[in-house]
Amino acid sequence: MTKYNIAPNMVCHITSDLSGLVFFSTQDFSTSCIQFDLSPYRDCRLADGQIDLHRFNLACKVDEAISELKRQLLKYNFLTEQL
Structure with a gap:
């Protein structure tokens, strides 16, 4: 089974209004904001926002839209795969 992780040089938070993801690079201190309506997936946000x-x-596994988001996050190295 493939396991997905946040890239080693990234910190990820889901915005409190569930309108997207914010990635912070610990390598170059850049911030990337990805707009995506996560309101149907509020249980994906932990109490501390992670x-x-x-x-x-x-x-x-059950929603193609969020699955496409995951593919894009992998493509741009926000997420990594571990077999």
Whole structure:
């Protein structure tokens, strides 16, 4: 089973209004904001704002839109795969 992680040089938070993801690079201190309506997936946001990758991956299995988001996050190295 493939496991997904936040890239080692990134910190990820889901905005409090569930309108997207914010990635902060600990390498170059840049910030990337990705707009995506996460309101149907509010359980993917932990109390401290971090993403619950286990629940995120479960949502990806049943919803093509969030699955496409995951593919884009992998493509642009916000997420990494671990086999």
